[in-house]
Amino acid sequence: MMKTQALGGGAEVVQIVEFDGPTHDAQWMMPDATPAILEANSAWLRDRFWMPRTNRLVFSYQLWLVKMSDAIVLVDTGCGNAKQRVSPYQNMINTPVLDWMEGVGAAPEKVTHVLHTHLHSDHVGWNTRLLDGRWTPTFPNATYYMPRLDYDMFTRHEAQKMSPDMYDEVITDSVKPIVDEGMSRFIEDGDEVAGFVARAAPGHTPGQLIYSLHHNGEEIIFSGDVFHSPIQVPFPHINSRWCEDQSLARVTRGKLLEHAARTNARLLPAHIEGVEGWRVVRSGEGYAIGFDQPRDCGCGARFGTTD
Numbered sequence: 001m002m003k004t005q006a007l008g009g010g011a012e013v014v015q016i017v018e019f020d021g022p023t024h025d026a027q028w029m030m031p032d033a034t035p036a037i038l039e040a041n042s043a044w045l046r047d048r049f050w051m052p053r054t055n056r057l058v059f060s061y062q063l064w065l066v067k068m069s070d071a072i073v074l075v076d077t078g079c080g081n082a083k084q085r086v087s088p089y090q091n092m093i094n095t096p097v098l099d100w101m102e103g104v105g106a107a108p109e110k111v112t113h114v115l116h117t118h119l120h121s122d123h124v125g126w127n128t129r130l131l132d133g134r135w136t137p138t139f140p141n142a143t144y145y146m147p148r149l150d151y152d153m154f155t156r157h158e159a160q161k162m163s164p165d166m167y168d169e170v171i172t173d174s175v176k177p178i179v180d181e182g183m184s185r186f187i188e189d190g191d192e193v194a195g196f197v198a199r200a201a202p203g204h205t206p207g208q209l210i211y212s213l214h215h216n217g218e219e220i221i222f223s224g225d226v227f228h229s230p231i232q233v234p235f236p237h238i239n240s241r242w243c244e245d246q247s248l249a250r251v252t253r254g255k256l257l258e259h260a261a262r263t264n265a266r267l268l269p270a271h272i273e274g275v276e277g278w279r280v281v282r283s284g285e286g287y288a289i290g291f292d293q294p295r296d297c298g299c300g301a302r303f304g305t306t307d
């Protein structure tokens with residue numbers, strides 16, 4: 001599934017969704033998202049972001065594509081096809097992502113840059129595809145930018161303690177083939193590539209980066225895995241189980257919320273379906289989201305569009 005939105009000046013952002021639907025048990029994925037919090041916010045969460053009957057969070061796996069006059073940029077590359085993974089949502093999937101990309105004028109050979117927020121399995125999958133039994137770079141003319149800290153950590157054996165399947169095979173089938181071909185560059189906080197500025201966003205992984213694009217008077221932030229659910233906006237203490245440094249992840253989330261609310265930057269999270277993304281607004285002592293439709297979370301925070 002794809003959704004496209006014009007950014008002005010001939011540029012477009014395209015959300016390419018490999019999977020969208022209820023996946024994980026809410027408290028398994030986010031132990032601090034208590035039943036009481038979810039039920040109190042059911043009016044705006046239910047069905048779109050949380051399925052109350054099964055207590056599953058709605059989650060998407062996706063790629064962000066930005067088409068500009070002089071560059072075609074992918075921010076992260078989803079799960080990819082034919083990869084052996086423990087997660088049933090990622091294991092040996094087969095989606096027509098490349099056909100969809102060709103349909104919007106972004107055939108694989110046209111992609112100029114791949115920017116990684118981090119190197120987890122669901123963010124590097126389309127880096128490669130299986131051709132004649134070999135993992136081959138999918139975007140032959142692109143330069144792939146990888147956070148240096150993540151690469152250093154994920155390629156060290158001790159980093160695999162959390163979830164071995166997220167590292168060993170991922171590096172082998174989706175990262176190393178790119179490095180071996182000389183197509184990768186390291187990227188760090190403050191670096192700028194094709195107009196995208198990398199900002200450190202550690203916590204989910206040590207080297208996680210988010211990417212800020214100023215275009216047509218707007219700041220758009222590709223916010224990676226700082227958020228896995230919109231419930232983390234009014235309740236920023238809620239982490240996912242995959243956030244490796246839990247307290248640092250909260251600090252990073254708080255900083256990004258403060259920045260987004262102050263500057264009216266648009267956030268495009270990695271796991272939320274909806275090409276329009278979020279506007280963050282101040283609400284009492286905390287924050288709320290401006291979605292495309294006004295809604296009331298029922299917890300005292302006011303939700304609605306901000307423009």
Ligand SMILES: [Zn+2]
Pocket residue numbers: 120122123225270271
């Ligand atoms: Zn992720």
